[in-house]
Amino acid sequence: MGTAAPHPARPQPVEPRPAATVLLLRDSPEGGELQVFLQRRVTGMAFAGGMTVFPGGGVSPDDVPDPARWRGPGPARFGSRLGQPETLAAALVTAAVRETFEECGVLLASRPGCPPVPVAEAPTWRADLEGRRVTLPALLDRHDMELRADLLVPWSRWITPPVNPRRYDTAFLVARVPDGQVADDATTEAVEARWWAPAEALAGHTAGELSLMAPTLHTLQDLARHPSAAAVLDAAARRDISPVTPEVRREGRVAVITLPGDPDWRYEETVR
Structure with a gap:
């Protein structure tokens, strides 16, 4: 009697890479309704190509903040909310500020004692940051600026399923765009970017005009329940966050994508 061949071992899931995403908010200048900034990524990108997403990206080894250049709740507070170690929480907040500046030109930083106003040199700073000629902590130190952690509030934490070959453990944070600053589409990672009312983006997804990943879809559904940026920030401060x-x-x-603990939520994607 022959011996049955052993089943091939399943590959071990890829370790998720820490990342940060920012739900950049404003109240519409026209009617005052809540809007969120969304970007449609370049189709050929390795992760989420062609998808409409919030600004964000992976944590860099250089995302190590200077405590003297940090204004607002400390990393321990962010770590407690997100269920992450203090050191990683500091890197996540730094990555959130860096990615928001790189991808849409909004700088969540200011000079000590000042609001985060537009800075004339910002385009040059942004180009240097994108070109990896300077790190964000070094940039802030060079220009006597503070990272404004007080402008960011944790919203949620999403981890890519184990079946995916490219995985992220992503902190979602909300921030209101500072007065006078303008979010733009001047990034090589996106083909278009603009402000959307959450309900408008959801309708676009239903009509097949926007491609959304499950976390983006679920987050927009959550945001659509709130009338203003202030209401979202207030809700964010009171949320219980579990991965x-x-x-x-x-x-x-x-x-078919479902969420643990939420049997009524279901999302379907056609596999090509």
């Missing part, structure tokens, strides 16, 4: 790892299963040519 969310979507569950994925195949049903023929359809990938």
